[in-house]
Amino acid sequence: MSQPRPHHSSGSSHSFIRINGKIRAREVRVIGDDNKQLGVFPLGDALRMARERGVDLVEISPNANPPVCRLVDYGKFRYEQEKKEKEQRKHQHANKMKEVQLSATIDPHDFKVKLRHAVDFLCDDMKVKVTLRFRGREMAHQEIGMQQVEKFVQELRPWGQADYTPKLAGRNIHVTISPLPKNKRAKHPEEVEAQGPNTPPAPTQKPPPGERAAAASGNAVQIVRGDSGASAPGSAPGGNFGNNPFSQLEIKP
Structure with missing residues (x-):
């Protein structure tokens, strides 16, 4: 004991x-x-x-x-x-919430960065609170801010769903996104990129007989004959084949 x-x-x-x-x-x-x-x-x-x-x-x-x-x-x-x-x-971790802040005039690159952070949080089973704050005269064009938030929610649909429709409270638009269950959630983009395309390389095709490249220097063509110098059966006089494509070329020494 x-x-x-x-x-x-x-x-x-x-x-x-x-x-x-x-x-x-x-x-x-x-x-x-x-x-x-x-x-x-x-x-x-x-x-x-x-x-x-x-x-x-x-x-x-x-x-x-x-x-x-x-x-x-x-x-x-x-x-x-x-x-x-x-x-x-683990269950307490699922109840944690992270906040992502947007603006009505957010740059497209910054939008993608915020989106990637939100995907990271959702893949870690954390809720995401999306907040957009209007500054100055931006309140006169609330529809622009609402479109940004709706677009953000739409981009996150493979990983999470909104608990409610985006709401305007004072100068802020906010919405909470909960992660989807793992069996219904898309894979993390980095995980997909790490796997990479599983396509084997194309096999090397050998050229068919008769289409092989011949060694040439300028316009001169070298014809190689056997040691016996005899013509092959069915060949034309002079040791050339009847269907030889080089028969009309001028041969230089």
Whole structure:
């Protein structure tokens, strides 16, 4: 059985978890490793049960009356707690919100940069609050700002959907976009670019016989004959083939 030691758990409501000899209650409610209640026992009996089973007595509910303890290996207990906290942080991460600010006269390049940031947030399961603020006389042309926001929402449709239609509040237009489920959400553009096109290179085509390039210098053409100098069967007089395309060319020495 492991030695008593406090455990400082991040994110838990208690500064540490008491185990074994650190438990102060006179009697405790004991839960087995299979999560079944074994009953209320004096602390000494509960420690003896843990010792016989080769596990630890871990206090999981110190504020209960009597405190609730569990017979479990402390390493296994820590693993389960960390796994639960990780799942909780994942759900809390989904509730986070990032803000992207636009303007009625935003530059197209800046628009794309803001759009890329919003895609990053949605792919990280975070909500995006889009805010457009009118400055000075821009309030006279609210339709331009509304078009910018609607265009921004439309561009993000593969990754998220608006919780409501864009609203004008004072000098601001705002809308909140929630990420789509992963099975319905498009892949991140950087992930698509990293995969790249999966097209094999085109095979090299060999030229058919009779169309091979001949070595030439200026207008001179060199004709190579065999050592015997005999004409091939079906050839024209002079050792040239009847359908030789070079038969009409002037041969220079």
